[in-house]
Amino acid sequence: DTEVTQTPKHLVMGMTNKKSLKCEQHMGHRAMYWYKQKAKKPPELMFVYSYEKLSINESVPSRFSPECPNSSLLNLHLHALQPEDSALYLCASRVRAVIAQGLEAFFGQGTRLTVV
Amino acid sequence: KQEVTQIPAALSVPEGENLVLNCSFTDSAIYNLQWFRQDPGKGLTSLLLIQSSQREQTSGRLNASLDKSSGRSTLYIAASQPGDSATYLCADTGGFKTIFGAGTRLFVKA
Numbered sequence: 620d621t622e623v624t625q626t627p628k629h630l631v632m633g634m635t636n637k638k639s640l641k642c643e644q645h646m647g648h649r650a651m652y653w654y655k656q657k658a659k660k661p662p663e664l665m666f667v668y669s670y671e672k673l674s675i676n677e678s679v680p681s682r683f684s685p686e687c688p689n690s691s692l693l694n695l696h697l698h699a700l701q702p703e704d705s706a707l708y709l710c711a712s713r714v715r716a717v718i719a720q721g722l723e724a725f726f727g728q729g730t731r732l733t734v735v
Numbered sequence: 736k737q738e739v740t741q742i743p744a745a746l747s748v749p750e751g752e753n754l755v756l757n758c759s760f761t762d763s764a765i766y767n768l769q770w771f772r773q774d775p776g777k778g779l780t781s782l783l784l785i786q787s788s789q790r791e792q793t794s795g796r797l798n799a800s801l802d803k804s805s806g807r808s809t810l811y812i813a814a815s816q817p818g819d820s821a822t823y824l825c826a827d828t829g830g831f832k833t834i835f836g837a838g839t840r841l842f843v844k845a
Contacts, residue, residue, distance in 0.1 A: 625778070652833075661824060661835035662779070675831065709778055716831055720766045720786040724828045728778035 622646075625710050625727035633735055634700060640730045642693040642710030648725075650716035651693040653685060654709040656729070662709055668693060669716035700734045707731055737762040737827050741836035748815055749844050756810040756839045758825035763803045766829025770799050770810050773822045773838070782810070787829070815843045 623644045632638045642651065649670050654662035667675035668687040682704075684696040693710055710727040738761045748754050758768070766787050771779040783792045785801040785808065792799050798811040808825055820843050827834040 623778075659840075661837055662833075664832055667831065707776065707778075711779075711833075713828075718766060718830050720788060720829065721784070722767065722828065723781060723784045724769060724826070724833055725781060726771070726779035729776075731776060 623710055623712055623725050623727035625708075625730050627730060628728065629731045629733075631733045631735060632697065632700065634702075636700075637696070637698045639697065640695040640708055640710075640732075642695075642727055643691055644712045644725070645691055646712065646714075646725070647690075648712035648714050649690060650713040651687060652711040652713075652724075653693070653695050654711065656707040656709055666695075667716055674716060697732075700732075702734050705732055705734045737765070737830070737834045739825060739827055739834050739836040741823075741825060741839050743839060744837065745840040745842075747842045747844065750815060750817060752815050752843075753811070753813050754815055754841075756812070756823050756825075756841070758808040758810070758836055760806050760808070760827060760834075762827075763806055765801075765803060765827050767827065768799075768801050768808045769826050769828045770797075770808075771824045771826065773824060775822075779824065782823075784828070812841075815841075817843045817845045819843050 651668045653665040656662040666685045671687045686694040707729045770782040783799040796813040822838045824838045
């Protein structure tokens, strides 16, 4: 199983709503990532979790709150978002968050988020 | 600091043509160069991973090469098909952070 599963596939939320994105992998990977991708742009890194601990936060606004409750699951909690936060949110995983050869990155299919 | 560049930004070819997508990077101390495919509105599908100790990798009609000394990787697609139409991204995935190129949007005409 080389799959990273993201739910929901699509999400529409108002600026006062609270919602969560979910990402799951069962490959035994201990590094998990959240990316944000705008149309016709490459993915931008938001957060990196290594062994369930937040190791990198790319100065993301506090209205995005990540959580890694166990080694298989990664959540992104959303609150008071702005319309400009509308984007494709991608989750990825790797065996480890280290500098090394052969650590292939696997991506999920993304959640298409629209903030109205 | 690693920078990854992809040229061309967009490419349109007739079906059946062999084609090459280019990726260049500034830091030759690269550990992994990974090629991805992305369909519109979808996630990234890993196509090939080339480790720094390797020169190339092949999967079906795809062949990717890595030349660290020149800071270049190429993705060769043989006998292109309309189903190959997508955006192709190369990335340095060997560090703490993945560094992506901006992608090449490929359109294969039937």
